[in-house]
């Protein structure tokens with residue numbers, strides 16, 4: 627059988643801030659069904675790399691391709707294929723939890739998203755809060771809403787920066803099972819994490835940044 631082509635292909639990526647090079651000569655290929663965990667100490671460059679991967683930051687050198695297309699945050703095709711939860715999301719202050727998810731699903735082409743939105747609300751355990759405005763949610767609930775936005779839309783590549791942040795123990799367990807299932811269903815995933823249990827359950831490969839080269 628032919629080897630599946632890469633969903634994400636990163637070649638020779640470099641990112642420096644002033645004189646300090648954070649990412650250097652970084653290359654990576656991620657295929658459908660693979661989950662790459664980026665690990666490493668604070669400041670190792672995980673968020674910087676993820677931001678370059680999704681077009682939120684521009685590398686000084688190197689290329690990023692998604693499904694063979696050069697990364698561009700404004701390309702409709704890339705926006706369709708890539709679901710990201712990398713920064714604290716800005717929510718519309720006057721749209722409820724369920725309205726956010728409904729809007730996102732429709733913006734990504736779903737004509738009747740009710741069943742999917744209900745299912746995802748159940749999964750992230752925000753059913754009781756579905757009518758609340760984002761400003762009234764707890765910090766962990768806001769994180770759950772941010773994660774939910776990735777699951778109500780089509781996706782081929784999921785990019786997550788420390789998705790475990792602010793989740794309770796049960797939430798981290800749910801997230802690990804969810805991401806493992808997503809990967810098994812053929813999604814490509816790249817995520818940064820400081821949570822060994824999440825890395826252990828989800829990752830098919832671990833890439834440690836900032837490690838001494840051996």
Ligand SMILES: Nc1ncnc2c1ncn2[C@@H]1O[C@H](COP(=O)(O)OP(=O)(O)OP(=O)(O)O)[C@@H](O)[C@H]1O
Nearest residue numbers: 643648666667668669670671672673674675818835
């Ligand atoms: N815009 C910027 N200007 C200058 N330095 C920056 C900028 N963004 C990031 N850095 C530096 O780049 C390095 C990598 O930061 P980054 O946020 O990628 O680390 P990280 O591995 O995600 O860390 P953490 O585990 O703490 O989240 C840090 O030393 C940080 O101070």
